[in-house]
Amino acid sequence: MIDLVFAHPYPKRSRANRILLNAVRDISNLDVRSLYDIYPDFGIDVESEQAALLSAKLVVWQHPLYWYTAPGLMKHWFDKVLARGWAYGEGGSALHGKLCQWVVTTGGDQEAYSATGMHAFNFESFVPVMRQTAEFCGMKWLEPIVVHNAHRVSDKELHAVGRDYRKKLISLATEAQELVVHG
Amino acid sequence: MAEHGLLVDAFVYLAATVIFVPIASRLKLGSVLGYLVAGCIIGPWGIKLVENVESIMHFAEFGVVLMLFVIGLELDPRRLWAMRRAVFGGGGLQLLLSSVPLFGVAMLLGLHWQAALVASLSLALSSTAIVVQTMNERNIQATPVGRTTFSILLFQDIAAIPLIGLVPLLSDQASSESGGPVWLSALKIIAAIAAVVVVGLYATRPTLRFVAKIDSRELFTAFTLMLVVGIALLMSFVGVSMALGAFLAGVLLASSEYKHALETDIEPFKGLLMGLFFIAVGMSINFGLLSTAPLLVLGLLAAVVGFKLVMLRLFAPLFGVSKVQGILFGSLLSQAGEFAFVVFGVAREARILPGNWDAILTLVVALSMATTPLLLVLHDFLAARKTTASKREADVIDSELAPVIIAGFGRFGQIIGRLLFASGLTATVLDHDPDQIELLKPFGFRVFYGDATRLDLLHSAGAGRARAIVVAVDGVDECLEIVDIVRANFPALTIVARARNVTHYIELRKRGVTIIERETFEAALALGRKTLESLGVSPYEVKERSDRFRRHNIAMLEAILPHMADASKRVSLARQAREELEEQFRREQQLLARPESAGWRLDLDDADDSEEAAE
Ligand SMILES: Cc1cc2nc3c(=O)[nH]c(=O)nc-3n(C[C@H](O)[C@H](O)[C@H](O)COP(=O)(O)O)c2cc1C
Numbered sequence: 139m140i141d142l143v144f145a146h147p148y149p150k151r152s153r154a155n156r157i158l159l160n161a162v163r164d165i166s167n168l169d170v171r172s173l174y175d176i177y178p179d180f181g182i183d184v185e186s187e188q189a190a191l192l193s194a195k196l197v198v199w200q201h202p203l204y205w206y207t208a209p210g211l212m213k214h215w216f217d218k219v220l221a222r223g224w225a226y227g228e229g230g231s232a233l234h235g236k237l238c239q240w241v242v243t244t245g246g247d248q249e250a251y252s253a254t255g256m257h258a259f260n261f262e263s264f265v266p267v268m269r270q271t272a273e274f275c276g277m278k279w280l281e282p283i284v285v286h287n288a289h290r291v292s293d294k295e296l297h298a299v300g301r302d303y304r305k306k307l308i309s310l311a312t313e314a315q316e317l318v319v320h321g
Numbered sequence: 322m323a324e325h326g327l328l329v330d331a332f333v334y335l336a337a338t339v340i341f342v343p344i345a346s347r348l349k350l351g352s353v354l355g356y357l358v359a360g361c362i363i364g365p366w367g368i369k370l371v372e373n374v375e376s377i378m379h380f381a382e383f384g385v386v387l388m389l390f391v392i393g394l395e396l397d398p399r400r401l402w403a404m405r406r407a408v409f410g411g412g413g414l415q416l417l418l419s420s421v422p423l424f425g426v427a428m429l430l431g432l433h434w435q436a437a438l439v440a441s442l443s444l445a446l447s448s449t450a451i452v453v454q455t456m457n458e459r460n461i462q463a464t465p466v467g468r469t470t471f472s473i474l475l476f477q478d479i480a481a482i483p484l485i486g487l488v489p490l491l492s493d494q495a496s497s498e499s500g501g502p503v504w505l506s507a508l509k510i511i512a513a514i515a516a517v518v519v520v521g522l523y524a525t526r527p528t529l530r531f532v533a534k535i536d537s538r539e540l541f542t543a544f545t546l547m548l549v550v551g552i553a554l555l556m557s558f559v560g561v562s563m564a565l566g567a568f569l570a571g572v573l574l575a576s577s578e579y580k581h582a583l584e585t586d587i588e589p590f591k592g593l594l595m596g597l598f599f600i601a602v603g604m605s606i607n608f609g610l611l612s613t614a615p616l617l618v619l620g621l622l623a624a625v626v627g628f629k630l631v632m633l634r635l636f637a638p639l640f641g642v643s644k645v646q647g648i649l650f651g652s653l654l655s656q657a658g659e660f661a662f663v664v665f666g667v668a669r670e671a672r673i674l675p676g677n678w679d680a681i682l683t684l685v686v687a688l689s690m691a692t693t694p695l696l697l698v699l700h701d702f703l704a705a706r707k708t709t710a711s712k713r714e715a716d717v718i719d720s721e722l723a724p725v726i727i728a729g730f731g732r733f734g735q736i737i738g739r740l741l742f743a744s745g746l747t748a749t750v751l752d753h754d755p756d757q758i759e760l761l762k763p764f765g766f767r768v769f770y771g772d773a774t775r776l777d778l779l780h781s782a783g784a785g786r787a788r789a790i791v792v793a794v795d796g797v798d799e800c801l802e803i804v805d806i807v808r809a810n811f812p813a814l815t816i817v818a819r820a821r822n823v824t825h826y827i828e829l830r831k832r833g834v835t836i837i838e839r840e841t842f843e844a845a846l847a848l849g850r851k852t853l854e855s856l857g858v859s860p861y862e863v864k865e866r867s868d869r870f871r872r873h874n875i876a877m878l879e880a881i882l883p884h885m886a887d888a889s890k891r892v893s894l895a896r897q898a899r900e901e902l903e904e905q906f907r908r909e910q911q912l913l914a915r916p917e918s919a920g921w922r923l924d925l926d927d928a929d930d931s932e933e934a935a936e
Contacts, residue, residue, distance in 0.1 A: 147859075147861045147862070148859055148861070148862055149859055150857075150858075150859050150862075151859075151862075174859065174860065174861035175859060175860045175861070176860075178860035178861040178863065178864035179864060204921070211861075245921060
């Protein structure tokens with residue numbers, strides 16, 4: 139199972155994320171949880187989110203970058219779902235050993251994410267918060283899929299990223315499957 | 322003129338009350354002293370406006386009966402059971418502590434031991450009427466002292482039964498005209514109490530429900546009074562204190578949904594009759610006797626009040642009362658009570674008390690009732706001097722009090738009530754539809770029958786102490802009436818109101834209510850959201866639209882509010898309503914056209930059209 143947690147407030151108005159999501163959404167055993175569609179009032183159902191995570195071997199977090207981090211509802215999802223005693227702390231081992239794939243689109247290009255650019259730091263400087271969130275919960279952090287310059291990048295390029303994204307998820311899923319079978 | 326006698330008497334009592342009680346209250350002496358003084362003045366030793374003191378006293382004692390009924394209503398059997406130690410332990414101790422020294426005094430005065438026993442035991446009992454009235458006025462019933470005091474009074478009421486029975490047995494003549502052997506009267510008492518319990522538990526509620534359904538307030542009041550009078554009569558017939566019987570009936574109805582309605586209906590009768598009772602006590606103070614034997618009477622008065630007060634003060638910790646409160650505790654219970662009148666009457670008939678002793682003792686009892694308010698004033702004065710330096714003891718609040726009152730428990734109020742209950746909060750619920758109440762009871766709600774537009778009902782529902790009142794009644798007029806009453810009488814109470822429509826909303830806003838929800842607005846908005854979602858608009862976007870719609874709608878309502886006071890503007894507003902509505906539609910359309918966040922495209926000079934690819 140793959141649990142794809144997706145956060146975009148206006149999924150129908152999205153271009154970059156919509157193309158990427160469409161590239162993977164029909165993978166078998168993949169469950170897309172579009173947070174803004176399920177919880178427009180921010181009333182996250184913690185139990186069902188945790189159940190979805192439990193049944194998955196691979197967890198995907200996909201969203202546009204908003205103010206150098208995840209959109210508000212995704213942050214709220216972290217706050218509520220990754221609970222103490224469940225995801226971390228004493229007895230909090232529900233996510234141990236799961237794989238975590240981060241997929242993010244940003245408005246800035248490579249040059250904007252540099253010491254002299256608009257955002258003053260390398261993009262790598264913004265990764266640790268996400269990464270540590272996953273690792274604090276005992277998940278294995280995978281190489282993120284990042285699409286910069288999301289407003290300008292062509293549909294063609296986006297489709298290409300989408301294909302790689304799809305391949306990666308499928309191979310990770312089968313790998314995990316094999317792990318289960320052989321391990 | 323004879324046929325006007327009753328009205329003349331009534332006028333005299335009422336006039337005396339209206340004149341003297343406010344004076345006493347003004348002077349912070351408590352209403353009891355006002356009544357007593359009024360009684361002294363209009364009575365046989367004053368300006369002789371009233372003569373037949375004894376029959377009035379007898380009638381007025383019914384006030385005490387009603388009072389105990391009301392007290393009983395406040396104590397359901399569970400709470401009463403929890404009090405058993407305080408009642409029997411504390412009450413027994415008080416009786417012992419007070420009667421022993423008084424017995425000694427009586428023996429020293431040369432009374433026979435039988436007479437001394439009867440006198441000391443009956444003087445040891447306090448006046449439930451005076452004490453409860455005083456505690457109510459000072460609002461201390463819910464404090465530890467208040468609770469302990471009440472437990473002792475309860476014990477005294479119970480102890481009075483065997484005491485009255487004991488008197489004829491002590492008589493040398495052993496005159497047993499008052500009905501058969503002891504076991505027979507015991508049997509009668511048990512049968513009567515059993516009858517009250519059965520009627521109270523099984524027959525009263527259905528009958529009350531039936532009467533309530535007829536929806537005539539007079540009928541309900543009449544039935545309530547009939548119930549209490551009937552029980553009192555039954556009890557006096559078998560020789561139990563009428564007050565105790567009424568108390569028992571009250572306890573049995575305490576957990577009923579009609580509790581507040583009963584309480585409210587009885588309240589005015591109780592108040593007036595209690596006043597009459599105190600007036601009668603005042604009238605019965607025999608100043609002739611006082612002037613012939615001043616030393617004996619005043620000496621006895623000092624002994625009774627002094628011993629009762631001092632013993633309780635000394636042993637206060639044994640009653641669970643702090644040393645600081647000991648004087649208050651002792652003062653409250655320092656007087657002798659109405660039971661003493663009865664016992665002395667019986668003792669006179671049984672020829673236990675020699676000479677004019679019964680008159681002397683009756684005088685002492687009446688005077689002791691007058692000293693209580695004075696002692697309390699003295700206590701306040703001393704306490705005030707002391708506490709200016711030390712800090713005030715923490716307020717003790719009745720923990721059973723619900724923080725929220727819900728007026729109207731139909732489909733709307735219910736949801737609010739259930740949310741509160743689910744959050745661990747209790748609510749006092751008022752509704753005047755007996756069917757509704759009956760329907761809800763199995764679900765464990767505490768619902769009371771009553772009309773929430775009655776100030777007295779709101780009072781007894783605890784509006785003075787609750788934090789908020791939810792007005793969820795169906796009728797617009799009823800709702801506004803409740804709001805007016807609450808605003809005038811309980812300004813600290815937060816009003817949460819359900820509006821039936823926009824006009825109602827505006828009326829509520831004009832009254833300064835700010836927490837209002839139109840009953841259909843949110844539901845319609847929610848369904849509107851679902852409609853948009855079903856057409857494929859993203860849920861979060863839909864939510865933002867509805868949020869903006871709500872904000873705009875409320876802003877519009879608030880904007881027309883100032884014009885509503887002006888009648889001419891209101892008319893023109895009504896005429897404009899249609900155009901307004903069209904305008905409103907137009908504005909809302911513009912308003913909702915764009916999504917909340919148009920993007921964050923610092924690095925783009927021009928909008929990229931392909932991005933607006935909404936589907
Ligand atoms: C509220 C908001 C905040 C944003 N913050 C950032 C940011 O901090 N860094 C950045 O590179 N892009 C930022 N962006 C641009 C988005 O990342 C970009 O619009 C998005 O990745 C485009 O993907 P989409 O087509 O799926 O909407 C922001 C956009 C919005 C609306």
